[in-house]
Amino acid sequence: MSPLGEAPDALIDADLTVRRVDDAAGRRAFLDLPYTLYGRDPNFRPPLRFERASHLKRHLSGKEPTEQHALFLCERRGEVVGRIAAFLNRAHLDRYEDGAGHFGLLAAVDDQRVVAALLRAAEEHLRGLGMTQIVGPYDFSVNEEIGLPESGFDTPPMLMMPYARPALAEAVAATGYETKMRLLAFVVDLDAHYPRPPVVQKLQAQVEADPSLRLRKMEPKRFREDVRACMAIFNDAWANNWSYLPFSDEQVDHVASELKPLLEPDAFWIGEKNGEPMAFVVMAPNVNEAARDLSGRMLPFGWAKLLWRLKRHEVTTARMMLMGVKQDLQKSRTGVALVCSLFEEAFAAGRAKGIKTCEMSWVLDNNVDVQRLIKLSGAEVYKTYRMVGKAL
Structure with missing residues (x-):
């Protein structure tokens, strides 16, 4: 490995070694680190190992628009104490032309020198590819896990939301990274805030009274068709969001395959206008809770416990x-009425299955319209995350 560039003396530790890994053993060590590093933390929820391995393989194999990947491990006297990935997202670069390389999958012990060494390795890799800035953390894409946790450490993360200790965000900031965007996670108690405010009741009544509007559950026999229709809505709805990237057809099919085992019809609601899907919501059971004591392993009996708890x-x-x-309805009373009504249908279905709490995430800090819409249900911000960057 080439030298990692200059850094303040206080951030250099002669006992640290950062190496790039590209063999099977190195990738296993890369994947295993969060389980050993955070395994005793009371709010860590081990993600399913097979899913994490499959996710990494998918990106490294070129099935996604990420390329020039580099996986780094940081070791202190032979013990792995940190990891990071650096890569290019070709879809992002083609859309934004901003010279931004990305980093992600960052995990480390509570030591600023380890974090600094890992970030230097990522910076050097991206600088060598001609990038002019580094931004992250992305779990490869804005449409996957993103963000550096900065508040809300007293509760565990939900499905597909990142975990880290408070020291990690502090260490990243200390190396000169500035906030690019904040992400908000809301939480709502499904048994509270009833009756709803008059404005919500009026919006629901509007949907019920308008024959052109219809709310329906996902239809299992046309699951993939419904997913494709709703991801088309997603691509249109969020096209003006910070760092937005549309889902490709292949990615939509992958989303359908990932969601199908998790979702019952009444977890996936669609709002139609004159028979055309115009809005949707997906409220998935929190697999992190179901898999809380499995250490991420599905064998020998983990799969049975997981399925039993979900079913x-x-x-x-x-x-x-x-x-x-869809953008055509975003600023209209009809659009607001559809989304509010979809929320309430999903909440009611969740309550019937024993769901007590729902996280609604994530929402950009500057997306005031969606924040107002979510708050109508009584939801409040309970976790925040940040995206950070630095010039190279």
Whole structure:
């Protein structure tokens, strides 16, 4: 490995070694680190190992628009104490032409020198590829796990939301990274805030009274068709968001495959106008809760426990992980009425299955319209994340 560039003396540790890994053993060590590093943390929820391995393989194999990947491990006297990935997202560069290389999958012990060494390695890699800035953390794409946790450490993360200790954000900031965007996660108690405010009741009544509007559950026999229709809504709805990237057809099919085992019809609601899908919400059971004691392993009996808990409705938390309304309706009363009504349908279905709490995430800090819409249900911000960057 080439030298990692200059850094303040206080951030250099002669006992640290950062190496790039590109063999099977190195990738296993890369994937294993969060489980050993955070395994005893009370709010860490181990993600499913097979899913994490499959996710990494998918990107490294070229099935996604990420390229020039570099995986780095930081070791102190032979012990792995940190990891980071650096890469290019070709779809992002083609859309924004901003010279931004990305980093992600950052995990480290509570030591600023380790974090600084990892970030220097990522910076050097991206600088060598001609990038002029580094931005992250992305779990490869804005449409996957993103963000550096900065508040809300007293509760565990929900499905597909990142975990880190408070020291990590502090260490990243200390190396000169500035905030590019903040992300908000809202939480709502599904048994509270009833009756809803008069404005919500009027919006629901509008949908019920308008024959051109219809709310329906996902239809299992046309699951992929419904997913494709709703991801088209998603691509239209969020096209003006910071760092937005549209889902490709292949990515939509992958989303359908990932969601199908998790979702019952009444977790996936669609709002139609004159028979055309115009809005949707997806409220998935929180797999992190169901898999809380499996250490991420599905064998020998982990898969049975997971399926049993999901099917028996033993999970009490959920995440509204996808939603959208077409831009044609976003500023209209009809669009607001459709989304509010979809929220209430999903909440009612969740309550019937024993869901007590729902996270609604993530929302950009500057997206005031969506924040107002979410707050109508009584939801409040309970976790925040930040995206950071630095000139190279």
